[in-house]
Amino acid sequence: MLAPVPITSSAPEPVTPDAPHPLHRPLLTQEWLDLAFVHWAVDPAAVAGLLPAGTVPDTLDGATFVGLVAFRMHRVAWWRTPGVPYFGSFPETNVRLYSVDGYGRRGVVFRFMDASRLVPVLMGRLGFRLPYVWSRMSVRTDGDTVAYTSTRRLPGPRGAYSRLVVRPGERIAEPTALEHFLTARWGMHNPFSGGARFLPNDHPRWPLHRATLVACEENLVRAAGLPAPEGDPVSVLYSPGVPVRLGRATAGPPRGGPAVP
Numbered sequence: 001m002l003a004p005v006p007i008t009s010s011a012p013e014p015v016t017p018d019a020p021h022p023l024h025r026p027l028l029t030q031e032w033l034d035l036a037f038v039h040w041a042v043d044p045a046a047v048a049g050l051l052p053a054g055t056v057p058d059t060l061d062g063a064t065f066v067g068l069v070a071f072r073m074h075r076v077a078w079w080r081t082p083g084v085p086y087f088g089s090f091p092e093t094n095v096r097l098y099s100v101d102g103y104g105r106r107g108v109v110f111r112f113m114d115a116s117r118l119v120p121v122l123m124g125r126l127g128f129r130l131p132y133v134w135s136r137m138s139v140r141t142d143g144d145t146v147a148y149t150s151t152r153r154l155p156g157p158r159g160a161y162s163r164l165v166v167r168p169g170e171r172i173a174e175p176t177a178l179e180h181f182l183t184a185r186w187g188m189h190n191p192f193s194g195g196a197r198f199l200p201n202d203h204p205r206w207p208l209h210r211a212t213l214v215a216c217e218e219n220l221v222r223a224a225g226l227p228a229p230e231g232d233p234v235s236v237l238y239s240p241g242v243p244v245r246l247g248r249a250t251a252g253p254p255r256g257g258p259a260v261p
Helices: 044-050 118-128 177-183
Strands: 028-042 055-057 064-078 090-101 106-115 132-142 145-154 161-171 187-192 195-202 209-218 235-246
Touching: 028 044, 028 145, 028 161, 028 177, 028 209, 044 055, 044 064, 064 132, 064 145, 064 161, 064 177, 064 235, 090 132, 090 145, 106 118, 118 132, 161 235, 177 235
Parallel strands: 106 132, 106 187
Antiparallel strands: 028 064, 028 235, 055 090, 064 090, 090 106, 132 145, 145 161, 161 209, 187 195, 195 235, 209 235
């Protein structure tokens, strides 16, 4: 059984555009395509109680963030098997928070992961203990905009929904510190046996575009136990996507030892 992640004196790892611990034997491969990243700043105290034991809110200039991230999951595959064409490809929308553990690993914590395929939802919930929920969803391109819709089915709360429409702009040559902080995330922290485990990922550098938020109608953030967003987002980004590799979950230090302060 994995032990809880302890809080140690290790400082957070630097925010880097490349994975600090590249994966040599990935457990899963997949593609994340047509992503919209919409973020609001929040007080770390407002979300600290929603993170797994052994993690604390990751902050930038005293703030942490709530992200609503909509995209298309494409061709999920185990090890070196071919990607699954139907059950492995589906729209997904996440509500996520930002975390750091005692070994200095920065990650995200998912509050909800809405997906449109029931089989992957069940596998994610049972196999990885991830907060997947089954929703009716779509991702559509219309001219120069991309629209993402989601309406919760099971297990609820029924009626939770989101509708995002973004207009991608020019590609970003050099992301800001905030844009790096929100997107250069090389793993997730997931509650496990009273603590947390860390599931790492790696992928090429994000091709990022700043975007205009044309429409945002949602209650997924509030349904995830978070305060409803107030005011305009602090960041709206779009990416055409990247191929991704995910490793095995661990509750111990990263390979090569704990982070050095």
